[in-house]
Amino acid sequence: MADAVRFAIVGLGMGRPRADRCMKTAGAELTAICDLSEERGAAASGELGVPWVRNYDELLARGDVDVIGLWTPSGTHAAMAVQALQAGKHVCMTKPMDISTAACDRAIHEADSRGLLLGVDFEQRYLAPNHRVKRAIDSGAIGRLLRADLRTYWFRAQSYYDAGFPQRWRSRLDTEGGSLANQAVHFVDLLLWWAGVPERVVGCRGAYGHDIETEDGTTAVVQFRKGAVGSIVTTTCAVPNRGHEITLCGTWGTLVWSKADEATLDHVPEGSRSAGDAFRVDGKPEAVSGDLGAYAVPPDLPDNIFADMVRTIRTGSALQCDGREARRSVALFEAVYRASDTASWVEV
Ligand SMILES: NC(=O)c1ccc[n+]([C@@H]2O[C@H](COP(=O)([O-])OP(=O)(O)OC[C@H]3O[C@@H](n4cnc5c(N)ncnc54)[C@H](O)[C@@H]3O)[C@@H](O)[C@H]2O)c1
Helix, strand or coil, rough: CCEEEEEEEEEECCCHHHHHHHHHHCCCCEEEEEECCCCHHHHHHHHCCCCCCHHHHHHHHCCCCCCEEEEHHHHHHHHHHHHHHHHCCEEEEECCCCHHHHHHHHHHHHHHHCCCCEEECHHHHHCCCHHHHHHHHHHCCCCCEEEEEEEEEEEECCHHHHCCCCCHHHHHHCCCCEEHHCEEECHHHHHHHHHEEEEEEEEECCCHHHCCCCECCEEEEEEEECCCCCEEEEEEECCCCCCCEEEECCCEEEEEEEEHHECCCCCCCCHHCCCHHHCCCCCCCCEEEHHHHHHCCCCCCCCCCCCHEEEHHHHCCCCCCCCHHHHHHCCCCCCHHHHHHHHHEEEE
């Protein structure tokens, strides 16, 4: 393993299973773990056989770490990334990239100016069927995009918000952000990846069912740059959990996605399409099911963030989701929150 890329993982909540994943990834080596909690750190160190470091500065001073992986509370990601980049380490981090675009910009600038990598772990980006959806939309399988709607009906108990370390970070605006910034951000990332650049938003947010400072529900209208309109509805109050869905309507078809392997594509046959205008489709042409499997997936798609970092460090290939790309979902939720606070349209 002499030429393995050496990772350290910081934050051993969700970071704990990611540490297992790192150890199982070809070309990656886990050389240290870091957490403020002795209980978590000591237990994981025993199980993984790697040293636990409590102090982040001490971790950054280690010579046996090439990449710092951040799985700490969301509002800490960008600032901790800047520290790691300044110490000469590549960085990967969990979603969201941070809670504020200003913080994201500092990390992006730091990575750019030092020629270091900044990758964000949106796990949906590593699934081949999601790349087929992207390819299908880009190649006109549903025509010109008219609507892009996201629904996330999830459930989180009050105990979820009361837990988290340091205590109650999940209930706060500056550390978690809420149902849109934390839970739905996976699908906001997909929506923006597939539907393109959002121009402006209007919406509202609130804490409808939990005793929290942040939101457990948002409702937003999104106008996209290329003329499409969309909506985003998120909640963590759905009992029972009803899952999530993205619906994309174009001039001659509709794509519905709820899981990577459960997307459906229905469109009118080519002969019934007229000049890309939905309203000139004659009568009620019968839709046929499209074959998403026919759309190509990028060759050598890495299957997780560690494989992605290893490949990019070794070959200079592009990361599936770098800082600039991940900043887009932060800008979106930041704009929705501002729109809610000001009761007005906000540019994204
Ligand atoms: N599927 C996913 O991609 C997924 C799932 C869950 C959580 N997450 C993300 O992971 C992050 C953490 O969530 P969680 O549920 O694991 O939270 P958590 O509270 O269970 O764990 C966070 C850990 O970070 C540690 N920590 C905090 N500040 C630290 C510091 N300065 N130095 C070292 N350790 C520090 C804490 O001690 C704690 O153990 C969040 O950003 C969340 O959005 C991603």
